[in-house]
Amino acid sequence: MVTLSSMLDIVLYSVAYAAWPFDFLNSSSREGSSFAVWIIAISILVSTIISILAFLGIAQSMQLRVWKNQVESRLRIIESYLHETESIATNKLKKLGVERHEELVKRIKDFFLISPVSIEPIDIIKRLEQILRTGEKHIEKLVSEALPSNVGEPVRKNLTTILAIVNGLNTLYKYLRHLLLLGVKTRNAMLVAQVWMLIPFYLRIAKAYRDAAETIAKGLPIGDSAGPLAAYKLSRIAKPLSRIEEIAEDTVYGVYELERRRVVIIKAKGPGSTVGRPGEAVEKLIKREDIARGLSAIITVDAALKFEGEETGITAEGVGVAMGDPGPEKIRIERIAARLRVPLYAVAIKMGLEEAITAMSENVVKGVEDAINRVLNLIKERTMPGDTVIVIGVGNTIGISQYPTA
Amino acid sequence: MDSWLITYLALVLVSLVTVIILALDIRSMRKKQRVKRYITVEKCYKCNYTRTRIFEEGDYVGAKGKFTCPQCGEQMTIDAVYVKVEDSVKKLLLIRRVREPASRREGKEQQIHEK
Numbered sequence: 001m002v003t004l005s006s007m008l009d010i011v012l013y014s015v016a017y018a019a020w021p022f023d024f025l026n027s028s029s030r031e032g033s034s035f036a037v038w039i040i041a042i043s044i045l046v047s048t049i050i051s052i053l054a055f056l057g058i059a060q061s062m063q064l065r066v067w068k069n070q071v072e073s074r075l076r077i078i079e080s081y082l083h084e085t086e087s088i089a090t091n092k093l094k095k096l097g098v099e100r101h102e103e104l105v106k107r108i109k110d111f112f113l114i115s116p117v118s119i120e121p122i123d124i125i126k127r128l129e130q131i132l133r134t135g136e137k138h139i140e141k142l143v144s145e146a147l148p149s150n151v152g153e154p155v156r157k158n159l160t161t162i163l164a165i166v167n168g169l170n171t172l173y174k175y176l177r178h179l180l181l182l183g184v185k186t187r188n189a190m191l192v193a194q195v196w197m198l199i200p201f202y203l204r205i206a207k208a209y210r211d212a213a214e215t216i217a218k219g220l221p222i223g224d225s226a227g228p229l230a231a232y233k234l235s236r237i238a239k240p241l242s243r244i245e246e247i248a249e250d251t252v253y254g255v256y257e258l259e260r261r262r263v264v265i266i267k268a269k270g271p272g273s274t275v276g277r278p279g280e281a282v283e284k285l286i287k288r289e290d291i292a293r294g295l296s297a298i299i300t301v302d303a304a305l306k307f308e309g310e311e312t313g314i315t316a317e318g319v320g321v322a323m324g325d326p327g328p329e330k331i332r333i334e335r336i337a338a339r340l341r342v343p344l345y346a347v348a349i350k351m352g353l354e355e356a357i358t359a360m361s362e363n364v365v366k367g368v369e370d371a372i373n374r375v376l377n378l379i380k381e382r383t384m385p386g387d388t389v390i391v392i393g394v395g396n397t398i399g400i401s402q403y404p405t406a
Numbered sequence: 407m408d409s410w411l412i413t414y415l416a417l418v419l420v421s422l423v424t425v426i427i428l429a430l431d432i433r434s435m436r437k438k439q440r441v442k443r444y445i446t447v448e449k450c451y452k453c454n455y456t457r458t459r460i461f462e463e464g465d466y467v468g469a470k471g472k473f474t475c476p477q478c479g480e481q482m483t484i485d486a487v488y489v490k491v492e493d494s495v496k497k498l499l500l501i502r503r504v505r506e507p508a509s510r511r512e513g514k515e516q517q518i519h520e521k
Contacts (some may be wrong), residue, residue, distance in 0.1 A: 036413040154466075218463060220444060221487050229486070232467055236451060271466035359444065359489035368486075399487055401468025 064189045067196040071180050074199045078176065081210040082169045088213045089162045096155070097148050104146045108139055108163040109170045129328035139164065157250075157272030158216050158398065165213045172206060208354040215359045216273055221399035223356040226303040226349040226364050227322075228400045230371045231267035231393025235403045237372070238263055244402050247284050251276035252402050259376065260385035264291060270397035278392045279329030285390070286336050295342050296387035298333060299378055301371050302394035303356050303364075304348035312351045313363030315370045317378070322346035323394045333392075345378050347371045360399075440491050449485035450475035461487055 053059055086105055093101035113135045116127035143160045176195060183191035215222055221229065238256035246269060247253050253266045264285060268276030278300075286292045302322035306312065321337075321344055323330045337344045349367040379389055444461035448471035455475050471482035 036409045039413070218444075218461075219466060220461070220489070221467065229467060233485075270468070359442070360487065362445075362488050362490055365447075365486045365488045399466045401466055403468055405468070 060189055061187070064184070064187070064192055067189070067192045068180065068184055071176075071192065071196050071199055074203050075173070075177055075180065077203060078169070078173050078206045081206045082166070082173050085162070085166050085169055085210055085213040088217050089159070089166050092159060092162065092217055093146070096151055096159075098146050100146065104142060105163065105166060108142060109166050111135070111139065111167050112171075125328050125331055128326060132326065132328065154219065154270075154272030157274050158219060161216050161273040161396075161398070162213050165209050165216070169206060169209050172202060172209075176202060204354065208357050211354070211359075212357040215357075216398060219271065219399055221360045222358060222396060223351045223360050223364050224303045224395040225360060225398055225400050226351070226368050226371070227301045227393040227395035228267045228270060228397035229360075229365070229393070230301040230347075230349070230368045230375070231265050231391065232270075232400055232403060233368060234258070234263075234372055234375060234391060234393075235265050238265070240404050244404060248277040248280040250274040251278060251281040253281060253285065254402070254404070259379055261379055261383055262294065262386075262388045263379070264388065264390045265393070266390065267393040267400075267402060268395075268397035270400045270402060273396055273398040275325070275394075275396050277329060278323070278394060279325075279332030282336055282390060282392070283332050286340070291388055291390075292340065294386065294388040295340060296383040296389060297343050297345055297378065298337055298390045298392070299345045299347065299375055300333070300392045300394050301347045301349070301375060304350050305356070306350035306352060310350055311363070312355055312361060313365075313367030313370075314350050315367055315374055316348050316350065317374050318346045318348070320344055320346050322348055343382065345382070347374045347378075440493055443490045443492055445488055445490050446471075446484055447486040447488075448473055448482040450478060450480050450482050452480045453477050455482075456485065457482065 050059070086109070089105050090101050093104065098104065113131055116124055116131060118124060140156075140160050143156060143163065147156060147159070176199065179191060179195045182188070183195065212222065235254055235256060238258040240254060240256055241262070242255040244252045244254045247266075250269045251266065252269045253264055256263045256265060266278055266281050266285075268274050268278070282298070286295075298321075300322040302324065304316075304322065306314070321330045321333045323333070333344070336342070349364060349371050351361075351364055351367075355361060355364065375391060383389055445458050446461045446465045447456055447458050449456045453475060455477050457471075457473055459472065465484055465487055467484050467487060469484045471484050473482050474480065475482055
């Protein structure tokens with residue numbers, strides 16, 4: 001009641017205030033002042049009406065409308081990114097002579113993976129791995145079947161990645177649209193508010209995806225290729241003891257001599273876009289007696305997300321496996337290290353999310369040089385001459401080959 | 407002071423603030439309009455001589471370079487490919503020339519040439 005009476009007071013005051021120029025300001029010399037007072041009176045009246053409407057819940061629906069419009073405008077941007085990425089994939093397919101290119105893009109665009117049952121944790125890694133590999137192979141097979149036989153492996157791999165980006169962008173766009181429409185349909189302002197608050201982050205991710213498609217179409221190394229680049233550069237300064245061999249699918253290794261230690265360098269097979277299977281590669285290498293016997297350290301080099309405020313390309317070292325995979329590859333290395341009691345060292349090259357999936361910057365290249373120095377120091381400080389060290393360049397190897405060539 | 411004048415001044419102030427905000431917004435948008443240059447670094451692993459050039463489709467790290475080493479005649483290898491984000495050429499030519507004294511600019515150009 002107090003609120004209602006105070007509101008009534010405000011209305012009465014504002015009406016009286018609005019009527020004031022009629023009563024007291026009739027002289028021609030104060031015409032300007034009358035106009036100003038009218039403006040003030042009307043604005044007070046409008047704000048009073050809005051305040052009353054706020055108590056009736058109309059303000060919330062107005063706010064919902066504002067959020068909805070803002071989310072819609074950003075969704076349109078994400079949709080345009082999706083169309084641009086689709087056209088990059090379609091043009092590339094057309095250029096390579098694929099006739100049913102639109103059908104292929106449409107098929108991969110809506111492809112999905114169902115995560116394994118997690119309430120039963122036993123063998124979840126194996127089940128997850130099975131699902132992920134089936135997905136990978138299925139998309140690769142679809143692309144390979146559509147492409148003419150004369151198309152090289154790197155181009156095929158890059159195209160598969162571009163189509164995976166189309167799939168990712170499509171899922172992101174559809175999910176955000178779903179949340180918005182559901183919120184509007186059920187008049188759930190909180191749901192729309194959450195989408196409104198998070199959409200700037202998703203917009204950044206979507207833009208990075210769009211840029212990534214452009215970069216991959218050109219075959220340029222991306223920020224995530226920092227690990228494979230470090231592996232390549234390290235192999236160039238070491239003395240090769242063997243030729244490069246493919247040990248697991250899309251994963252190669254070479255044995256080198258460095259600082260009087262035997263260094264086994266593992267990386268994904270370039271220059272096509274692939275992350276390889278480093279975990280499986282280590283697992284297979286460990287079965288070799290000569291490598292397992294003298295193994296004294298496993299060092300992983302990978303691109304890592306920086307904190308806001310940190311400079312791109314700075315490096316840091318730590319322990320554990322520096323790897324951003326969903327689990328199956330990382331756990332293999334951790335299990336081997338635990339079984340053989342081998343220390344795990346990690347070197348991270350820091351960059352932002354956008355930088356990780358778009359063209360490699362000059363700072364990251366400098367960071368790679370720094371990471372190599374850190375790896376050399378770790379080898380010198382933590383192992384003895386004659387020991388064996390495994391160094392893994394983790395990440396997507398697009399635009400980066402291996403040395404010496406297979 | 408006359409109220410009419412106060413209203414007029416208030417309107418002028420509001421318009422000024424709007425213009426300043428818009429100008430700052432346009433300036434920040436212009437800052438984002440930068441040119442991306444894709445650079446290929448070729449290296450001679452025998453004498454560590456490096457040379458940069460504009461990226462061409464098909465370049466990848468580990469591939470044979472376009473040049474031979476001017477010091478030892480060895481075939482150069484692509485050692486890195488990266489993106490360099492720079493101001494547009496127009497901005498580089500006009501704004502930097504106005505801001506930087508000619509002597510300093512010449513010094514910089516000489517350094518780049520030596521590299």
